[in-house]
Amino acid sequence: MVARSVVSAYESLGLSTNPSTLSRELAEQFSFRLLFLLLPQECLFGEPRRDTPVIEAHLQALGVVPRPQLVKAIKFFVDNFRAKTRQESAKPGITDVYIRYPKIYESILSSQAGRCAVCGVQLHYGVNMQLDHLLPWHLGDDPSDGSNWQFLCDVCNRGKGLLPHYSLGLVSANWIKPDISHSLAEDIRYASLLRDRRCILSGRGPRETHLIVRKKVQSGCWVLDNTETVDGSLIHR
Numbered sequence: 689m690v691a692r693s694v695v696s697a698y699e700s701l702g703l704s705t706n707p708s709t710l711s712r713e714l715a716e717q718f719s720f721r722l723l724f725l726l727l728p729q730e731c732l733f734g735e736p737r738r739d740t741p742v743i744e745a746h747l748q749a750l751g752v753v754p755r756p757q758l759v760k761a762i763k764f765f766v767d768n769f770r771a772k773t774r775q776e777s778a779k780p781g782i783t784d785v786y787i788r789y790p791k792i793y794e795s796i797l798s799s800q801a802g803r804c805a806v807c808g809v810q811l812h813y814g815v816n817m818q819l820d821h822l823l824p825w826h827l828g829d830d831p832s833d834g835s836n837w838q839f840l841c842d843v844c845n846r847g848k849g850l851l852p853h854y855s856l857g858l859v860s861a862n863w864i865k866p867d868i869s870h871s872l873a874e875d876i877r878y879a880s881l882l883r884d885r886r887c888i889l890s891g892r893g894p895r896e897t898h899l900i901v902r903k904k905v906q907s908g909c910w911v912l913d914n915t916e917t918v919d920g921s922l923i924h925r
């Protein structure tokens with residue numbers, strides 16, 4: 689039923705029909721948890737003779753109408769996934785973009801006002817700057833126009849990498865790990881930033897200021913429901 693709501697939301701968005709753009713838009717619109725639900729295991733890890741019938745049958749089993757655009761987008765994901773698994777291409781990093789695509793590097797950095805796209809900290813090449821793929825690298829591609837790239841600070845990028853491990857629900861999101869939960873974990877920090885998007889007091893976003901995550905109730909623990917995102921310039925630290 690989750691998948692059905694995903695697809696009806698997808699249909700209501702009126703996304704473009706270009707398969708490459710569509711895939712990227714789809715990934716940005718929905719959490720990756722829902723995206724992965726639509727991918728048949730056989731197409732990712734097996735060797736089906738043809739992907740399309742397997743994808744269509746999988747969507748039908750989920751109660752989703754296998755519309756051609758959606759099937760095409762999923763085919764794009766599984767093709768990329770298998771190619772990446774076979775190590776047919778190397779994952780580019782920030783240095784590749786900096787050296788090989790200087791104009792795109794400058795354009796992305798300027799569109800982000802020189803700041804991390806999530807927390808707004810100032811980015812410095814060679815210090816705290818990392819390349820992030822909007823559509824995960826193993827599902828998507830690296831179009832030469834840079835449209836699948838954004839720049840994150842190293843802390844946000846690590847937080848994003850850790851995120852799926854607990855994103856199964858709020859119960860696990862609020863879980864306490866005895867060894868590390870005495871301070872703000874990078875995945876909780878990243879999830880808080882994504883949830884709030886901007887300062888809950890001033891409304892300023894990551895293009896304008898460095899956002900920090902703090903506790904709502906000081907005597908509580910560092911769990912997701914006890915965090916909030918605020919403009920770092922408003923806080924005396």
Ligand SMILES: [Zn+2]
Binds near residue numbers: 805845
């Ligand atoms: Zn950041």
